[in-house]
Amino acid sequence: MFYELAASSWDQEEIDAMQKVIAGGFFTMSGNVKAFEQEFAAYFGKRYGVMVNSGSSANLVAVAALFYKKDRPLQRGDEVIVPAISWATTYHPLQQYGLKLRFVDVDLHTLNIDETQLEAALNPKTRAIVTVSILGNPVAQDTIRNFADRHGLYFIDDNCESMGAEVNGRPTGTLGDLNTSSFFFSHHISTMEGGIILTDDRELAELCISLRAHGWTRDLPADSPLFEHHGSDDFYEAYRFILPGYNVRPLELSGAIGRVQLRKLPGMIAQRRKNLALFQSLFGADDRFIIQRENGKSSAFSFTIVLNPHYQPDRRRVFAALKQAEIGHRIITGGCFLRHDVIRHYDYEIVGDLRNAQTAHDFGFFVGNQPHDLTPQIERLRGILDTLI
Ligand SMILES: Cc1ncc(COP(=O)(O)O)c(C=O)c1O
Numbered sequence: 106m107f108y109e110l111a112a113s114s115w116d117q118e119e120i121d122a123m124q125k126v127i128a129g130g131f132f133t134m135s136g137n138v139k140a141f142e143q144e145f146a147a148y149f150g151k152r153y154g155v156m157v158n159s160g161s162s163a164n165l166v167a168v169a170a171l172f173y174k175k176d177r178p179l180q181r182g183d184e185v186i187v188p189a190i191s192w193a194t195t196y197h198p199l200q201q202y203g204l205k206l207r208f209v210d211v212d213l214h215t216l217n218i219d220e221t222q223l224e225a226a227l228n229p230k231t232r233a234i235v236t237v238s239i240l241g242n243p244v245a246q247d248t249i250r251n252f253a254d255r256h257g258l259y260f261i262d263d264n265c266e267s268m269g270a271e272v273n274g275r276p277t278g279t280l281g282d283l284n285t286s287s288f289f290f291s292h293h294i295s296t297m298e299g300g301i302i303l304t305d306d307r308e309l310a311e312l313c314i315s316l317r318a319h320g321w322t323r324d325l326p327a328d329s330p331l332f333e334h335h336g337s338d339d340f341y342e343a344y345r346f347i348l349p350g351y352n353v354r355p356l357e358l359s360g361a362i363g364r365v366q367l368r369k370l371p372g373m374i375a376q377r378r379k380n381l382a383l384f385q386s387l388f389g390a391d392d393r394f395i396i397q398r399e400n401g402k403s404s405a406f407s408f409t410i411v412l413n414p415h416y417q418p419d420r421r422r423v424f425a426a427l428k429q430a431e432i433g434h435r436i437i438t439g440g441c442f443l444r445h446d447v448i449r450h451y452d453y454e455i456v457g458d459l460r461n462a463q464t465a466h467d468f469g470f471f472v473g474n475q476p477h478d479l480t481p482q483i484e485r486l487r488g489i490l491d492t493l494i
Pocket of ligand 1: 299
């Protein structure tokens with residue numbers, strides 16, 4: 106394909122890291138995962154990192170942890186504010202834990218939750234807000250942290266699409282009570298599959314650690330306040346369960362690759378941003394195309410285009426031309442979530458209307474970005490769209 110949605114960011118270093126694990130013969134979660142968790146948390150200035158086997162699992166474990174807090178746990182029937190555009194597994198854990206969703210429209214220019222509607226989204230049952238920075242573009246995280254603090258809400262920042270993005274010098278995925286990242290193939294760093302939860306809260310971190318592996322106590326520190334120690338009776342301590350948990354542990358291979366990828370992250374984001382600068386220079390000043398307005402500093406996961414409805418564009422014709430030119434394209438992060446059949450399984454309300462999410466769904470798409478120079482690809486994309494719209 107001429108212009109792919111994603112490409113590998115690995116070289117011999119990742120292969121060598123895997124070979125070392127293979128030579129050691131120990132594959133289940135151990136020292137490499139632990140080291141990666143510490144390095145990743147330190148990189149983003151957080152106290153705790155809990156690695157899991159995907160970004161989706163990170164969201165699941167994060168939501169579950171809030172249900173088992175000692176103080177003010179979430180309860181079934183509580184309500185949570187969410188944006189109308191995000192990935193399916195941003196929402197699914199909320200449904201699975203019996204929460205009611207309150208959908209807020211996105212801003213058509215940032216594609217992130219429209220923060221001017223947050224107050225209108227509140228009601229006495231609202232207990233949490235989940236946000237996402239769409240495809241690299243930072244959500245208004247300071248405003249959301251402030252809003253959550255004023256109303257006593259938990260804030261989960263699903264940062265699975267925007268590792269390394271920043272607002273006011275602060276990385277996204279650091280201001281939430283719990284913050285999640287994905288290390289899937291196309292993402293800013295890739296560990297095959299993988300994800301992580303970042304937090305500064307010891308109780309939440311230890312809840313995540315237990316929930317990640319069977320709900321047992323084995324991986325918790327000896328002085329964890331989550332359970333009472335019964336001394337040195339190893340027979341019972343070895344298989345001791347305190348929470349209804351999962352097994353979503355990552356492999357040592359993924360931990361080892363993550364350590365290599367993390368060292369490359371600044372360079373990879375710099376290249377992604379160079380591609381973004383070219384994309385912005387070619388599409389930014391042309392009102393036929395609505396591209397994402399950067400809020401702070403995007404980490405440029407990919408490039409979104411919403412064809413300006415004013416020109417009555419024929420998106421199907423555009424898609425046919427992109428297919429012919431071998432340019433990969435997809436709906437923006439799954440589009441408006443309420444347009445998917447799965448919504449019939451959800452308990453939800455819409456705050457106001459979702460006209461921008463619907464516009465992005467009907468007129469938008471994204472093309473890939475990669476940590477490689479994409480000048481010919483982006484220029485060709487521009488040429489094709491210029492003749493079609
Ligand atoms: C916003 C968001 N959350 C969660 C996920 C899930 O991550 P994973 O594919 O690692 O399960 C994705 C995946 O792309 C995502 O875009």
